[in-house]
Amino acid sequence: KARGLLQPLVVRPLPGGSYELIAGERRLRAAKLAGLERLPSIVRETKEGERLELALIENMAREDLNPIDEARACATLVDDLGVTKEELGRRVGRSRVAISNAVRLLDLPDEVQAMLQAGELSSGHGRALLLCKDHTERRKLAREARDRDWSVRETERHAKEAQGKAKEPRGSRQVVIHPDLADLLATAEDALSQALGREVKVTSTGGRCKVEFQLEDAREAVELAARIGGREHSRAA
Incomplete structure (x- = not known):
């Protein structure tokens, strides 16, 4: 007062x-x-559309907003009201990548979304579950993450394992990775994921390492290249 x-x-x-x-x-x-x-x-x-836009943007600023309601607000603003992710990010103080990651949570099964709404799982758990593409497996992993109190890192590991099994052809030879190398790869994944603002997968085969991550479109690729180029330029200076 x-x-x-x-x-x-x-x-x-x-x-x-x-x-x-x-x-x-x-x-x-x-x-x-x-x-x-x-x-x-x-x-x-x-106008009515502007009124809804203002209300949704203010709603996103609430500290108690759960990840799914936030994702739905983002999706409504972007898909229905035509607000770009860049503009939305500026207005709520977040990056374009953060907005994209929020909306991606709506790809989860309804049961898993309900867990995020109830606070049983975090948005980090939700993004980790997206690493597994099968909806049935996502539901199973979500229940285990909730019941066994998995960390986000543990959930990521199990989701990657489940996705790897789904991709592995029958009769294929299993590659055994040395524990020390596995730790190094996991550390590299964490560092790259944090630096790039997205999930990154690092694998090692035959002495070579492969780094994989997904971009939504060409524009995001250009933005990422500009960010990396800017960092290199500042280091050289």
Whole structure:
């Protein structure tokens, strides 16, 4: 109460001199509890689509928003309202990759999405499960991750193993990787995943290493190349 309302409400005018709240419902409730009678507000003429857009973007800023509701809000803004991922990222303080990763959680089976909504699994667990392409296996792994309290790293490992078994042709020879090399590959995967902002797979065959990751489109490839090029340029300078 001593500091007042830090961020103004957003309202739109209605016939008869009244106003409709567009953004700031939680701030309005908090102000009422604090006994504030006058609230700074931004009056904005908005169409229905713009009103929904503002409400969804504000909703994404909630700290208690679960990963699936956040993903649905992102998908609605991008697919239905035409907001680009770059613009959405700027408005909510996230990268384009983070927005893409959030939306990808909607590819999970409904049962797994429900676990993320209930807080039984984190968004990191959800992204790890996406490494396995089979929906039945995803559900099975999600239950095990929840019941056995797997970390995100453990979930990633099991998802990769399940996906590897699904791809392995019958009668193929199993490649045994030395534990020390396996740790090195896992460390490399973690470092590259963090640097590139996406899941990265590092494998070793015949003394050679292969790094694999997926990009959504050519534009994302250009953006990633520019980021890497910028880092190299700054090092050279």
